Amino acid sequence: MAVDRSRLPAPGDPPAYQFPPILRRTLASGLRVWTVEHRAVPLISLLVLVKRGASADPSGEEGLAAIVGDLLDEGCGDLDALELHEALGRIGAQLETEVGSDATLLGLTVLSRFAERGVGLVASMTRDPRLDVRDFERVRDLRLNRLVQIRDMPPALADRAFTELVYGAHPYGHLAIGSESGLRTMAIDSVRAFHAAAYVPANVTVIAAGDATHDGLAALVERAFGDWTATAAPIADDAALAAPPAPSTRLAVLHRAGAAQSELRIGHMSVARNHPDYLQLLVLNMVLGGQFVSRINMNLREDKGYTYGARTGFEARRGPGPFLLQASVQSEATADAIRESIGEIAAIRGDRAVTRAELETGRAALTLGYPRNFETAEQLARAAAQMALHELPDDYYTTFVPRVLAIDEQTVTRAAARHLDPARLLTVVVGDRERVDSALVPLELGEPLDLGVPA
Amino acid sequence: MNIPFIHRTLDNGLDVLVHEDHNCPIVAVNVWYHVGSKNEVPGRTGFAHLFEHLMFEGSEHYDHGYFQPLQQAGASLNGSTNADRTNYWEVVPSSALELALWMESDRMGYLLPALTDAKFNNQRDVVLNERRQNYENRPYGLAGMAIVSELYPPDHPYHWLTIGAAEDLRAAHLDDVRAFFQRYYHPRNASIALAGAVDADAALRQVEDYFGSLPAGVEPHDVDPPVPAARTAETRLLLEDRVELPRLYLAWHSPSLFAQDDAELDLAADVLAGGKTSRLYRALVYDQRVATEVAASQNSRELCGYFQVVATAAPGRSLAELETSISEEMDRVCADGPTPAEIERGIAQAEAHFISRLQTVGGFGGKSDQLNAYHVFLGDASFFDRDLARYRNADAAGITRAATRWLRRQARVSLSVVPLGKPELALTGSMPVAVS
Numbered sequence: 059m060a061v062d063r064s065r066l067p068a069p070g071d072p073p074a075y076q077f078p079p080i081l082r083r084t085l086a087s088g089l090r091v092w093t094v095e096h097r098a099v100p101l102i103s104l105l106v107l108v109k110r111g112a113s114a115d116p117s118g119e120e121g122l123a124a125i126v127g128d129l130l131d132e133g134c135g136d137l138d139a140l141e142l143h144e145a146l147g148r149i150g151a152q153l154e155t156e157v158g159s160d161a162t163l164l165g166l167t168v169l170s171r172f173a174e175r176g177v178g179l180v181a182s183m184t185r186d187p188r189l190d191v192r193d194f195e196r197v198r199d200l201r202l203n204r205l206v207q208i209r210d211m212p213p214a215l216a217d218r219a220f221t222e223l224v225y226g227a228h229p230y231g232h233l234a235i236g237s238e239s240g241l242r243t244m245a246i247d248s249v250r251a252f253h254a255a256a257y258v259p260a261n262v263t264v265i266a267a268g269d270a271t272h273d274g275l276a277a278l279v280e281r282a283f284g285d286w287t288a289t290a291a292p293i294a295d296d297a298a299l300a301a302p303p304a305p306s307t308r309l310a311v312l313h314r315a316g317a318a319q320s321e322l323r324i325g326h327m328s329v330a331r332n333h334p335d336y337l338q339l340l341v342l343n344m345v346l347g348g349q350f351v352s353r354i355n356m357n358l359r360e361d362k363g364y365t366y367g368a369r370t371g372f373e374a375r376r377g378p379g380p381f382l383l384q385a386s387v388q389s390e391a392t393a394d395a396i397r398e399s400i401g402e403i404a405a406i407r408g409d410r411a412v413t414r415a416e417l418e419t420g421r422a423a424l425t426l427g428y429p430r431n432f433e434t435a436e437q438l439a440r441a442a443a444q445m446a447l448h449e450l451p452d453d454y455y456t457t458f459v460p461r462v463l464a465i466d467e468q469t470v471t472r473a474a475a476r477h478l479d480p481a482r483l484l485t486v487v488v489g490d491r492e493r494v495d496s497a498l499v500p501l502e503l504g505e506p507l508d509l510g511v512p513a
Numbered sequence: 514m515n516i517p518f519i520h521r522t523l524d525n526g527l528d529v530l531v532h533e534d535h536n537c538p539i540v541a542v543n544v545w546y547h548v549g550s551k552n553e554v555p556g557r558t559g560f561a562h563l564f565e566h567l568m569f570e571g572s573e574h575y576d577h578g579y580f581q582p583l584q585q586a587g588a589s590l591n592g593s594t595n596a597d598r599t600n601y602w603e604v605v606p607s608s609a610l611e612l613a614l615w616m617e618s619d620r621m622g623y624l625l626p627a628l629t630d631a632k633f634n635n636q637r638d639v640v641l642n643e644r645r646q647n648y649e650n651r652p653y654g655l656a657g658m659a660i661v662s663e664l665y666p667p668d669h670p671y672h673w674l675t676i677g678a679a680e681d682l683r684a685a686h687l688d689d690v691r692a693f694f695q696r697y698y699h700p701r702n703a704s705i706a707l708a709g710a711v712d713a714d715a716a717l718r719q720v721e722d723y724f725g726s727l728p729a730g731v732e733p734h735d736v737d738p739p740v741p742a743a744r745t746a747e748t749r750l751l752l753e754d755r756v757e758l759p760r761l762y763l764a765w766h767s768p769s770l771f772a773q774d775d776a777e778l779d780l781a782a783d784v785l786a787g788g789k790t791s792r793l794y795r796a797l798v799y800d801q802r803v804a805t806e807v808a809a810s811q812n813s814r815e816l817c818g819y820f821q822v823v824a825t826a827a828p829g830r831s832l833a834e835l836e837t838s839i840s841e842e843m844d845r846v847c848a849d850g851p852t853p854a855e856i857e858r859g860i861a862q863a864e865a866h867f868i869s870r871l872q873t874v875g876g877f878g879g880k881s882d883q884l885n886a887y888h889v890f891l892g893d894a895s896f897f898d899r900d901l902a903r904y905r906n907a908d909a910a911g912i913t914r915a916a917t918r919w920l921r922r923q924a925r926v927s928l929s930v931v932p933l934g935k936p937e938l939a940l941t942g943s944m945p946v947a948v949s
Contacts, residue, residue: 426587
């Protein structure tokens with residue numbers, strides 16, 4: 059066949075894809091057990107979703123949820139830390155812990171022939187961690203060391219400064235790692251109290267996905283978690299959190315002498331994950347800065363060469379989350395990159411409305427690209443965890459594509475006008491003040507707030 | 514356990530590998546060019562990677578950027594360059610396979626007519642910013658450069674990192690791009706693997722349709738530098754960086770990818786620093802608390818490898834303390850070998866790792882990438898199970914022998930990375946090294 063190179067071949071109709079069923083059970087204890095079959099590879103992925111994260115840190119003890127998360131694999135039941143890891147290693151299990159604002163996730167992927175043992179160990183870590191004072195002190199020291207190292211990490215510094223400025227004294231106003239004073243203040247009693255209050259069946263969803271039947275997966279979980287009866291008083295839900303007041307600052311600079319680039323964060327408070335406009339915002343984000351061909355990356359990288367890449371996102375939280383642009387740009391281009399970024403955010407609200415072609419490209423990423431998000435057991439388990447955390451409707455994944463396809467370009471532009479506000483944008487720069495300060499003046503973002511040097 | 518596939522070599526020399534997997538209605542297209550930074554010459558380092566960027570800027574018959582039509586079709590796509598090879602991949606809905614083949618074949622055959630000064634200059638700026646972001650502006654980001662520049666002599670192609678030197682990137686010309694394309698970017702120096710929801714025979718015919726008419730090109734000569742001389746005296750280097758905590762790197766020459774002792778050293782790395790039960794984690798982080806983190810790795814590449822141990826000092830602790838503890842633990846492994854429990858754990862983890870690699874068809878490390886790796890480096894894409902067997906068959910005696918042979922104290926390069934203005938925190942006798 060001679061290739062026709064005069065035009066691109068048009069893709070055929072998208073192949074049918076059906077998100078696999080998630081079977082939901084709730085035990086008498088209130089523990090939710092969700093299962094997803096995925097028979098492609100002999101692996102099981104288990105996720106324990108605890109609906110408590112860094113937002114539940116007591117004031118003055120910032121970092122507590124993360125310390126509790128860190129201590130889960132430092133010994134449980136009859137096993138000390140080394141014995142536990144010995145046991146995990148013998149079955150080749152991959153373990154990970156993530157502590158976010160709203161939740162803590164403990165995940166395990168294991169060969170299906172070792173699933174019984176793996177799930178048993180995860181259950182023990184969740185229910186019965188040792189929370190020994192010596193382990194606590196050791197783990198806390200490691201966290202304190204990490205905080206010291208962050209002083210040299212521009213992305214972490216920028217995230218922290220933006221979070222603190224945009225949220226202020228709000229439960230979301232600190233990173234999960236917390237603060238030095240918070241870590242030094244907390245004691246083992248706080249750790250144990252946090253675990254006792256948060257890690258109870260009523261707050262937990264266990265998701266098992268992989269190479270077994272729904273019944274087989276559920277039985278696996280129930281054997282390990284079925285007799286867990288702990289209870290605790292209900293704790294305030296992040297979904298009830300109000301938005302913080304808008305910060306008065308529009309520009310803040312953290313000085314890093316001799317920095318090779320400026321690390322930028324530009325954004326403002328936006329909506330919670332369960333806001334009715336959220337899907338519109340997903341499409342908007344794809345057009346604005348959510349993929350390579352989006353406006354901001356094409357401008358800052360492919361047109362100007364200021365950066366290796368720029369991206370935006372609407373952060374999904376149970377309470378109000380920020381809209382945020384992130385980029386690391388050449389120092390000399392700092393002011394121009396900020397000007398172009400704010401210009402793009404302003405223009406998409408109407409001056410340069412979303413076009414049909416942009417809409418189609420943006421929707422394609424979400425719809426045509428949809429099935430590849432669900433190739434592995436772990437991806438399916440994570441999708442289920444999102445559903446559990448944000449209380450998405452049961453048909454969320456099966457109706458996602460048609461709902462996105464029902465969004466048109468005018469709707470997206472209107473969503474931009476409603477949810478993006480250039481006048482409220484806060485810009486954080488982590489870079490060399492001497493190389494960027496004077497160029498920032500013409501941006502007319504007011505006197506920059508001086509964040510000093512990393513500490 | 515394996516990745517079943519069909520293989521055909523087209524008349525122009527292009528190798529085609531196709532694996533069917535109908536788990537998800539997607540297909541991965543993965544193209545390897547057997548060229549990397551080891552094919553560069555001093556003065557033009559970083560070029561293979563800069564070239565990779567230009568492959569995304571459009572080709573003769575579609576000159577509006579590489580990403581647009583593919584993202585519009587729901588694709589995920591990327592590319593990467595290392596010392597030995599450059600890879601490009603798309604994961605598309607199975608209905609968009611032809612589009613991906615059209616795009617990949619157009620840039621394989623017709624890149625140069627679309628090349629302009631403006632694209633070249635723009636992508637050079639992007640790469641310089643990539644270098645700033647990932648190396649210059651990152652704590653400890655220049656350590657790797659310091660290590661390879663000592664481990665390998667200046668005329669050895671592993672003497673520099675793939676990102677290259679900033680001044681070399683600035684010195685690069687458009688003419689260099691043309692010469693590089695003609696030499697390395699043609700079917701005879703490439704291999705394409707498809708994996709996913711396709712009919713293998715039909716997909717193979719489609720590949721032939723799109724790529725079969727491209728001119729073959731001349732197979733480039735293998736890069737075959739002299740084996741670096743064995744190191745007989747420890748070298749100690751010092752690098753001041755914008756870091757809070759000193760960090761110690763120890764590096765040794767080690768076997769190349771798939772060579773004798775390669776898997777054994779991988780397992781030795783696991784015994785030393787894989788997880789919390791490992792020797793070094795336990796001694797340095799858990800018991801003595803002199804380090805905040807420790808890692809070990811066997812970095813095997815086509816020509817030769819290097820083994821590395823990295824540990825960061827806890828506040829107030831010295832690199833000398835770290836060095837003493839690491840050396841003691843390594844001596845112990847060499848003297849007594851790993852325990853049966855350590856072997857069992859290492860093999861269980863290797864098996865789990867291999868099986869988890871079967872979960873995805875595309876992207877970095879997916880099945881299509883693995884088929885190309887085995888094919889390009891070994892000429893045998895069916896190597897998956899024999900690769901796993903290298904680990905399953907490893908034993909304590911083999912690991913001990915490999916560690917004893919390669920990881921001798923006098924053969925190592927040490928690098929102390931210390932906070933600016935505090936050279937006294939380095940191991941004694943360390944010589945300052947200049948990298949930027």
